[in-house]
Amino acid sequence: MDQTIKLKDTQPLAQGRMRYIYAYPGDPGLIIKVIRPDVIDQRWGSGQPWYKASRRFRQYISYMREIAEYVATHARYGRNLPFAQQVVGFAETDLGLGLVLKAVLGKDGSLAPSVTTMIANGTFDDDAERALQQFIHDLLESDLIVADLHGGNIVYAYNEQRGHHFVMIDGLGQSSILPFKSLFRTFNRRSKLRHIARLRRRMEEVIQYSAQA
Helix, strand or coil, X not given: CCCCECCCCCCCCEECCCEEEEEECCEEEEEEEEECHHHHHHHHCCCCCHHHHCCCCHHHHHHHHHHHHHHHHHHHHCCCCCCXXXXXXXXXXXXXXXXXXXCCECCCCCECCEHXXXXXXXXXXXXXXXXXXXXXXXXXXXXCCECCCCCCCEEEEEECCCEEEEEECCCECCXXXXXXXXXXXXXXXXXXXXXXXXXXXXXHHHHHHHHHC
16 A cells, blocks of 8 residues: 655645745645755756765655654753754655654644744844743753854744744754764854854844844
């Protein structure tokens, strides 16, 4: 019996720079991320040099980074960190291998809005700023490794246990070949500080753009 999840004719919930995000059929508490076909062709297609196109994990290297970080977090803390999205597993889909994760929801039950979206629509208030400061503090105090941090991959979640809080839903893991971030905590912290400074700059740019619009 074919257990492949059909997604091709389904509207994605969201689209990132590399992936589509779909609702998991039959379970509103889960989502599936799949690599966009156009990205696969651009980065790993026949037009790429052989040494790039033939890399072992190809388009799924981002999955490997996220899974490795998820496992390392459990090894270090014995649990998933509440400010990082929770990995559930994999699923076979008609768009390739999908990464299944716990859906991060807002208070209204829909997908939690990103920092960028909140700034653009005027909902990033003082409470959100305090929650972001807490997120940044928790991130810096943790051993979590960040490959990319921006306003689109931090979302304003809500649950009864923690109330409103920010969760990082993408960009986790070590992207460099040399594992300095995992070997040296000081190096990892400095890297995260650079990511946070860039996040704050980009947030200010969005604020200024929204004010002029």
